[in-house]
Amino acid sequence: MVVAIAIILLVVGSVLFHFLSPWYFTPLASNWELIDFTVSITFVVTGIVFVVTNLFMAYCIIRYRHRKGHRADYNPEDTKLESWLTIITTLGVAAMLAPGLAVWGDFVTVPDDAAEFEAVGQQWHWTYRFPGEDQQFGNVDIRHITEDNAFGMDPEDPAGQDDVLVESPIVHLPVDQPTRAWLRSKDVLHDFAVPQFRVKMDLVPGHVSYTWFTPTVVGEYEILCEELCGMAHFAMRGRVVVDEPDDFDAWLEEQPTYSELVAQGPGDPTLGQASYGLCAACHGPQGGGMQALNAPRIAGLNKRYVERQLGYYRDGVRGTHELDTAGAMMRPILAALPNEAAIRNVAAYIETLAPETPPANVSGDIERGAELYANCVSCHGENGQGIWTMNAPALAGQHDWYIATQLRNFREGIRGAHRMDLYGDQMMMLADALPHEKDVNDIIAYLNTL
Amino acid sequence: MAYVAFADNDTHSHDPDTFISKYIWSQDHKVIAIQYGITAISAGIVALVLSLLFRLQLGFPDSFSLVQPNEYYQYVTMHGMIMVVYLLTALFLGGFGNYLIPLMCGARDMVFPYLNMLSFWFYLLSVIVLMASFFVPGGPTGAGWTLYPPQSISPGTPGVGGGIVLMILSLAIFIIAFTMGGLNYVTTVLQARARGMTLMRMPLAIWGIFVATILGLLAFPALLVAAIMMLLDRVIGTSFFMPEMLSMGDATEYGGGSPILFQHLFWFFGHPEVYIVALPAFGMVSDVLSVHARKNIFGYRMMVWAIVAIGALSFVVWAHHMYVSGMNPYFGFFFATTTLIIAVPTALKVYNWILTLWRGDIHLTVPMLFAIGFIFTFIHGGLTGLFLGNVTVDLPLSDTYFVIGHFHMVMGVSPVLVLFAAIYHWFPKITGRMFHTGLGKLHFWLTLLGAYSIYLPMHYLGILGLPRRYFAYGDTDFIPESANLMNAGITIAALLVAAAQCLFFINVIWSLMKGKKSGPNPWRAASLEWQTPDTPPKHGNWGEQLPEVHRWPYDYSVPGATQDFIPQTVPANSGDAPQNEQEVED
Amino acid sequence: MNISLLFVALGVALMVWCLLISQLQTKPWVSKGLVQEQGAVSLPAPRVGLWVFLAVITSLFGLFAVVYNMRAEFPDWRPLPDPNLLWFNTALLILGSIALQRARSVSEKPNLDGLKWSLTTGGLLTIGFLFGQLIAWRQLTGSGYAFTTNPADAFFYLLTGIHGLHLLGGLWFWARANLKVWGNVAMYSIEEVAHLRLSVQLCSVYWHYLLLIWLILFGLLLST
Known part of the structure; x- marks a missing residue:
């Protein structure tokens, strides 16, 4: 008896939970309202079955609970009833499956006018590549990867020269433009997922997969890795910024192409040494650091790391928090490094300094x-x-x-x-x-x- | 004929006399079943504690810091693998399969008792090897229970040193153990049934265990193949699954392999595995429902066909776990269709369970409560399966907490409720004593309500988009504070449910010592295992004479009969006076 | 992929067959009494057990074959030359199988004397096969086809190795039967003789099956 009432309450509770809980899909920001539609159909069909079967069970428990002198019916089977139930179930399943397959048909068919970009995953961050003016991606290979060629671009491939390389977890995309994301992994499995777009697809090393969507709402969305990729899986985040087309073009224009990166070359330590004098005041002539001045050791630090941190100080990304007084001291210094090249040079020099313990x-x-x-x-x-x-x-x-x-x-x-x-x-x-x-x-x- | 294999005066059922031959190196299926059960439940307790540890991290990420990211992934992995393989598979087939098959079919023992004993010892070895991975440098593997390469065998994943190797070895040993046990179960069902026990007179529990064992025998080799090849990739550097890749900043020696190939193999095993657990549960719950509703199982033939159909179909749906794996997306059409087709026989089973209650005479005993709880959670879990099986609907939900909610409801809570129903139901036969009803009911209520409040909200967190296998969520824009609160609530519910399981163990221990003597057939059940001359059954099960079977196991409330059940051993025209006396009220 | 589809088709066919066999159509609540099962298999349990085990092996090797084919489609696959020795080994295994078949037919007779030689020959030929496989391995490693050189090589060692392990398992049972045969057969009780007959029978079934699997594997290795 109690169990029947409990089941009724659980059913009512589940339905109320469904309608009242604050957790439901994030607002849709892509063309995939059809996916939400299939989910809704499934909710309706399964919801009805859930309520009806459970309530009927509760009814049976109340109505046919054991009473003195009462005896159960003897009916081994009822093929007619079972046939009807089979038919109704099949219809319900078909009502969910048919739209599902139809929408999947859309999902596997990328529109001809889709723009392309490539999301590259690696433990545990994202980078991106656009095909450039020729609309063709150049070849890449794991074996070409070096500190100065993080994408592993094939230097010989003409198609790759104008590829736009975005070495940052943040990518911009134009609004209302069907977009195919090619997905490539450098190491293990990853998954490209943007909850607001509804789509997701794994990145498989040794293989290029894809997915497509049309962003429809200007804004910024998180990219999550949703395939376990090692211990920092949960920290593998990216962001996609959906822009008006003009803003997107402007952003893309700022990103370097492969040939520009090659032309720019690595930083020059000898030029960097000249600028290092300023750093030496706090970090010491050999970059050993000084606790009294809150200066860490910098000797031998990887140049990409130093470049990035110097850029952060310059742009107010680091050293601007009110409690970061030590970091704040770095900010005015950056005025002495007038451009990217100067930063690269000094970083290259710092990398050559021999560390001491x-x-x-x-x-x-x-x-x-x-x-x-x-x-x-x-x-x-x-x-x-x-x-x-x-x-x-x-x-x-x-x-x-x-x-x-x-x-x-x-x-x-x-x-x-x-x-x-x-x-x-x-x-x-x-x-x-x-x-x-x-x-x-x-x-x-x-x-x-x- | 099938039943001649075991003659009444069989020579090899000599009685063991020493303690060791009786309880340790025992070849008696009942002892082996209990050995399996105790080992599986012990492993399950480890997995339960692991889940509490990582739940505390997820619910209160800043407060306890009991686990670090590495340990989080290790515990999640071990929790999943232990629960699926070493607890559920082992307990349903090694435990209940062993106990019930000879008793319900009317055999003296399994047909290969020695092999059966070996099966247990290999199983124990596999558990020990698995647990040993907690003590090797680097700890157990943290690759997720799916063990997908490349990350499962490349640096960056915890336990890539010894843990993963031990995990693979342990699985291989388990598969050997399972094969030895499985050969026994299948052969015993085929060859050692009592006179008159035709296939269609077998209780559904046996049907479920039988088909599940066949599934296991055919599906576990897929895991073995995958495991062997991955072990070779890991240990000697072949490239079966390993592609060209970067590892810790450098290119590796690997090249050309396909991680997706592993996933196909894994799920070719992994999906039938779901039914290896589910089918015995389906069968056992059918018997429990029928006994306690005092009514024949509704649509027995349909139930048998459904078990066979689900078993066969389960081999053609595996890639629905891989809709977003990067495999050829056109496979999605095929696998979504087969997956939703499998919903039809499954739904029919649910209808027939409820129709068994319909016009029944329902005794709300503890096993019956668990069985009803199972129907409820299974309906919920089955229906959410329709979301994930339908390829398009799966897109936004795949790899989120919806998946966690779904499979815990359908593969965690539901089978566990059946396990409890079965333990409470057969406890009198196994021990000869009744359990404490009040404690049992309290255990049921806390477990059902607690488990539902763990997993229902998870579905909605998943719809919101919370990815699974995240150590922490940090400041993710779309995750509101309320979701973190809910996560804390889920953790509290999980702690409660775990605590409630203590009631079960207290009940078992108390009942073993102080429980009321149950008599041979306290539930007044018709199937064969309740008709043994001794309770608990002695070695050889049936005393002098093997039983003869004259009817199906569901003759409850037969019109005109004096009692509301007729045991299977009662001849057709001998009136229907069963020799049982005692009635236990709920 | 084609092979996995074949697998699927087999599975579906099996299911349809299961559903069609008439036993599953009976209404058990109608027929009462000591019904005799129609068409049940009346074999000794070990034989049934063996056949179930063969089904497991089929699944194992079938899956290996599927994976082999799928992996062979990737561009880095470099087929290795199949050593001619394999033909010789195959002949040994076929002869072994024939010898065991002879042993089986002899074992049906009341006088078990002829059993000794055919059973022993069968086993020795199989041991010869295994040594032959080892030599083939050495030839291949000697000419630069190591386990890790290419997946084709790895598969060669893996498949032949797994097949060899199964033969070794068979040899264990063969050895036990063989010891019995060389004992004082005349003194054996009826039960022991029956047991011996069964062992020989089962060995021959197992050998034929592993020969079949070897022929398929060999064909697979030759075809790529």
């Missing part, structure tokens, strides 16, 4: 630190050497007070929270997992042994 200040439980460091090792490397493809700087040899400060800054949103700090959100999420002072000290104690 600073003194240890922090003590902690090294063994526990080693266990915790297992969560850092995938990006910062077995020996804390940093891995450029992960955008992760070296940690070994860095001043421990600096690492402690930065971990705190990430955790409290002092660093990394700016929307243009491209990979800061990853460190923010990971630093969240180390809420206690002891965690930080243990990790640092371990890092000091590397």
